[in-house]
Amino acid sequence: MDLAIVIPVFNEARNIAPLIDEIVATLGDAGRYRMIVVDDASTDDTASVLSGCCDRHSHLRVIRHRQRCGQSAAIATGVEAATEHWVITIDGDGQNDPADILTLYAAMDQAADDVWLVAGYRRQRMDSWLKRAASRIANATRGFLLQDQAPDSACGIKLFARETFLALPRFDHMHRFLPALVQRQGGRVVSVGVNNRPRKHGRSNYGIHDRLWAGIVDLLGVMWLRRRAIRPDIEAGQSSNAARRVKQQPRIKK
Numbered sequence: 001m002d003l004a005i006v007i008p009v010f011n012e013a014r015n016i017a018p019l020i021d022e023i024v025a026t027l028g029d030a031g032r033y034r035m036i037v038v039d040d041a042s043t044d045d046t047a048s049v050l051s052g053c054c055d056r057h058s059h060l061r062v063i064r065h066r067q068r069c070g071q072s073a074a075i076a077t078g079v080e081a082a083t084e085h086w087v088i089t090i091d092g093d094g095q096n097d098p099a100d101i102l103t104l105y106a107a108m109d110q111a112a113d114d115v116w117l118v119a120g121y122r123r124q125r126m127d128s129w130l131k132r133a134a135s136r137i138a139n140a141t142r143g144f145l146l147q148d149q150a151p152d153s154a155c156g157i158k159l160f161a162r163e164t165f166l167a168l169p170r171f172d173h174m175h176r177f178l179p180a181l182v183q184r185q186g187g188r189v190v191s192v193g194v195n196n197r198p199r200k201h202g203r204s205n206y207g208i209h210d211r212l213w214a215g216i217v218d219l220l221g222v223m224w225l226r227r228r229a230i231r232p233d234i235e236a237g238q239s240s241n242a243a244r245r246v247k248q249q250p251r252i253k254k
């Protein structure tokens, strides 16, 4: 595995250590993977809990933002810091199941070359009914307007090549639109069902109201980005970096 597991966290002092232990128990210590936890200027004990985790796990790297910049920015910091070819993002509150890292990895392994993103979709969400209802409406609206065929675009567990992510436009909350943004670059997206677990400690960082209004603005922005996409089809035989980037997404090597 040439894999970085990027975990964005904000105030997950009670969730992050059990999650890291669970990832190590699932993937083993020996595999070629690394965890990169990006602490977005947490105000609870997350930083000290993470330094304890670093003492126990040599393949864990912790990066801390000086100011809170949001989940998308934290993911981007982690992807930039990664040196591995493949990146999986996973929520730091333990709602995603580490066993699904292998599910997504296997799906990418079997996918065609033009699949640049494997996205989890939560088969059964373990959130309040209000959140589930809001998410269903948001997914239906987004799916209708963007035609991204992604049943659960905001699900935290996703796998892509580092290079794929680095080519995407960056903005706050862009992590919720990765399927549409990857399609805009010319890649295909495969969605696979994943487990979802209840949050054990702390509370969600996202309220229904703030997500609704910000989500509408973001959706309009992504529609505009898709409409204005430019994707030159570069003739075979020419060896510009752009052509290489677009045409040659390296595959998983066994």
Ligand SMILES: Nc1nc2c(ncn2[C@@H]2O[C@H](COP(=O)(O)OP(=O)(O)O)[C@@H](O)[C@H]2O)c(=O)[nH]1
Binding pocket: 008, 009, 010, 011, 012, 038, 039, 040, 068, 069, 070, 071, 072, 074, 075, 090, 091, 092, 093, 095, 156, 203, 204, 205, 206
């Ligand atoms: N870095 C960073 N991570 C965040 C922020 N807000 C949420 N997260 C993390 O993103 C993941 C999902 O957030 P969560 O609050 O559980 O959202 P929900 O599952 O949609 O209710 C968790 O790992 C959070 O710690 C933020 O502002 N910055």
Ligand SMILES: [Mg+2]
Binding pocket: 091, 093, 095, 199, 204
């Ligand atoms: Mg959560």
